[in-house]
Amino acid sequence: MLVLPGCSLFGQQGDKGEKKAEKKQEVTYQPPKPSTKWEEIVKDDGQGTYAANRYDMDAVWKELDKMKEGLTIDEYYKEALKLVGESYHQEEKQFEEVKARKYRTELLELDPESPEAQKKVQELNQVPKQNVVILLDASGSMNGTVGSQKKIDLAKSAVNRFVTKLSPNTNLSLRVYGHKGSNDKGGKEASCQATETIYGPKAYESSFQSSLDKVKPAGWTPLARAMQEAGKDLSSSQDKDVENIVYIVSDGLETCGGNPVSKPTNCTNLM
Numbered sequence: 001m002l003v004l005p006g007c008s009l010f011g012q013q014g015d016k017g018e019k020k021a022e023k024k025q026e027v028t029y030q031p032p033k034p035s036t037k038w039e040e041i042v043k044d045d046g047q048g049t050y051a052a053n054r055y056d057m058d059a060v061w062k063e064l065d066k067m068k069e070g071l072t073i074d075e076y077y078k079e080a081l082k083l084v085g086e087s088y089h090q091e092e093k094q095f096e097e098v099k100a101r102k103y104r105t106e107l108l109e110l111d112p113e114s115p116e117a118q119k120k121v122q123e124l125n126q127v128p129k130q131n132v133v134i135l136l137d138a139s140g141s142m143n144g145t146v147g148s149q150k151k152i153d154l155a156k157s158a159v160n161r162f163v164t165k166l167s168p169n170t171n172l173s174l175r176v177y178g179h180k181g182s183n184d185k186g187g188k189e190a191s192c193q194a195t196e197t198i199y200g201p202k203a204y205e206s207s208f209q210s211s212l213d214k215v216k217p218a219g220w221t222p223l224a225r226a227m228q229e230a231g232k233d234l235s236s237s238q239d240k241d242v243e244n245i246v247y248i249v250s251d252g253l254e255t256c257g258g259n260p261v262s263k264p265t266n267c268t269n270l271m
Contacts, residue, residue, distance in 0.1 A: 221255040
């Protein structure tokens with residue numbers, strides 16, 4: 001008689017099946033990556049603890065010191081946004097209004113002697129005059145990258161998009177800051193004094209691009225000083241019926257001890 005130990009075999013298979021069922025699948029939580037594209041950052045609804053009028057550089061540095069070590073670049077960036085991140089919905093609306101002004105492009109496409117061109121010139125003469133001062137951050141941190149692109153290159157692209165949409169009635173200036181010295185302690189004094197107008201004030205011309213191309217990141221960030229000097233530039237205007245705009249392009253905090261929030265600029269708009 002042939003006896004097969006079926007029950008014993010069945011029992012062993014059942015034990016293995018139970019062990020497999022007990023093994024749980026490990027799930028690794030992946031936090032959402034913070035926005036790195038400027039289009040996404042502009043639409044971010046987040047308001048940092050020390051954003052806008054609550055800005056306090058000393059408090060921000062204390063919070064940064066509390067961050068645990070070993071975070072990824074994206075994680076550090078996300079924590080920084082919690083501290084100083086702002087919502088720019090109002091500024092986005094203003095930019096969209098500026099984008100709608102295609103005066104220069106339309107004029108270039110017309111024959112200067114044509115009735116269409118003459119009509120367009122008449123329309124332009126009715127556009128309110130503007131004084132625009134662009135403040136471009138040239139501190140050492142602008143050598144950093146966002147994704148695969150350098151911050152300074154992204155900044156220059158933003159400036160170019162902005163100026164090419166301005167009305168020919170715009171009196172334009174380009175003021176750079178933090179472009180001298182270095183971003184170490186030895187170069188701080190020279191860097192914190194460094195802000196100068198490298199274009200204008202005058203209408204937009206092709207020479208604007210060559211002035212912009214010369215800007216190279218170097219030192220610290222005297223944002224408050226640059227804003228104060230921009231205010232002086234605007235105060236020199238003799239035309240009372242004009243809108244003053246300061247367009248600031250920067251990647252970070254004031255690092256020269258100034259307070260950008262409290263510095264008057266004599267302008268009607270800060271972008």
